[in-house]
Amino acid sequence: MAKAENMQELVAEIARALVDDPSAVTVESVQRDENTVLKLRVAPQDVGKVIGKQGRTARSMRTILGAVSMKLHHRFTLDILEEDKNPATHAE
Amino acid sequence: MPIEDHTASAHKIAAFLKTLTTIGGLRLKYRITAGSGAADPDGLENREIYVELAGPDVPLLTERGGELLRSLEHVAAKIIRLEPDEHDKVSFDAENFKAIHARRLRLTAETAAERVRRAGQPYSFAPMSSRERRMLHLALRSYEDLETSSSGEGAARFVVLYPRGWQHDKAAPSPASNIDSNPGYRR
Numbered sequence: 001m002a003k004a005e006n007m008q009e010l011v012a013e014i015a016r017a018l019v020d021d022p023s024a025v026t027v028e029s030v031q032r033d034e035n036t037v038l039k040l041r042v043a044p045q046d047v048g049k050v051i052g053k054q055g056r057t058a059r060s061m062r063t064i065l066g067a068v069s070m071k072l073h074h075r076f077t078l079d080i081l082e083e084d085k086n087p088a089t090h091a092e
Numbered sequence: 093m094p095i096e097d098h099t100a101s102a103h104k105i106a107a108f109l110k111t112l113t114t115i116g117g118l119r120l121k122y123r124i125t126a127g128s129g130a131a132d133p134d135g136l137e138n139r140e141i142y143v144e145l146a147g148p149d150v151p152l153l154t155e156r157g158g159e160l161l162r163s164l165e166h167v168a169a170k171i172i173r174l175e176p177d178e179h180d181k182v183s184f185d186a187e188n189f190k191a192i193h194a195r196r197l198r199l200t201a202e203t204a205a206e207r208v209r210r211a212g213q214p215y216s217f218a219p220m221s222s223r224e225r226r227m228l229h230l231a232l233r234s235y236e237d238l239e240t241s242s243s244g245e246g247a248a249r250f251v252v253l254y255p256r257g258w259q260h261d262k263a264a265p266s267p268a269s270n271i272d273s274n275p276g277y278r279r
Contacts, residue, residue: 006115013111017104017171049170057170060163067152067160068116 003072004029004036010068011038011078014061019046035075038065047082095140095181098126101172102141105182108171109143109164120147132183136194136227139183143168146187153186158193161186180223194227201231208238208253217251219244225251 008027016022024043029036042050051058062078069076095101102124112118123144130142145153145161153161165184174181185191200217208215217228228251229240239256242249254260 006117010111010115013115014108014167017108018167052166052170053176056166060166063160063163064112064116064167067149068112068118070152071117071149 003074004031004076007036007038007065007068007072007076011040011061011065014064015040015042015050018049018057019043020049021046035077037077037079039079039081041081044082047080050080095126095172095174098140101182102126104171105141105143105168108168112164118152119149120145120153122146130183134194134198136198136230137183137223138180138226141172141182143182143184144186145184150186150189154189158186158189161189180226197224197227198231201228204253205232205235205238208255212255214252214254214258216243217253219248219250222249225249 008029012025012027015025015027019025019042021043024041024046026041028039028041030039031037040050049057050061052060058078058080065076065078105124106122109120109122113120113122123146125142125144126140130139132139132142143165153164161184165182166179168184169179169182172182183190204215204217220228225242232238232240232253237256239254239258240251241254241260243252244250
């Protein structure tokens with residue numbers, strides 16, 4: 001679906017600009033009913049960069065995603081997947 | 093520390109905005125000014141990069157108190173690797189939304205200053221973001237008979253305006269309790 005591909009690309013572009021290791025950025029989209037979940041993965045050392053202090057960067061990305069969702073008339077949500085064993089930076 | 097490379101930073105912000113207007117479909121135009129041309133004429137912002145947005149989708153930026161505008165600003169500051177205490181070096185505005193807000197904040201500051209002078213008592217402003225608190229401190233710096241400080245933690249942090257030389261242990265001003273109010277002043 002073209003909308004989901006656009007959104008995947010949008011999230012990936014923003015994430016690549018935020019991290020130190022852009023080659024490790026991947027975004028997978030999973031359709032759930034009326035909602036498309038975008039699963040963002042980054043290198044373990046970059047997780048804090050996409051989440052930010054008190055989750056502020058993640059919240060900002062979700063706000064941006066919300067606005068674009070509205071333009072595309074389709075709901076998207078963002079999951080940031082943490083695969084390192086030390087998820088102390090997650091605040092949301 | 094000033095932003096090292098204004099041109100490179102401006103290009104990174106332009107690439108970010110281009111992603112939003114092309115892939116994201118937001119109908120926005122942007123103008124980015126970097127260096128001395130970006131300075132705030134009112135001196136309330138410390139900005140070195142100024143991004144002005146216009147176009148049909150500006151209402152999306154300014155609704156809910158400018159949430160999307162602040163989100164873009166935050167992500168842009170992160171993309172150019174500003175430290176949290178340097179975030180106000182980059183500033184986004186959309187059809188003067190923030191400029192008008194800043195002017196209102198300055199009026200609030202002036203009203204509060206008059207009140208502290210008249211009453212001889214400290215005055216607590218409503219809780220505000222660090223950016224807004226900084227603007228208040230700057231707006232009140234020129235009042236030599238008054239002084240400001242911040243009190244409270246996190247989202248509840250607020251500015252207090254004192255008569256100069258006020259003994260802070262004598263009577264602490266009541267801490268602001270409502271964190272949902274619009275930035276403005278309160279008793």
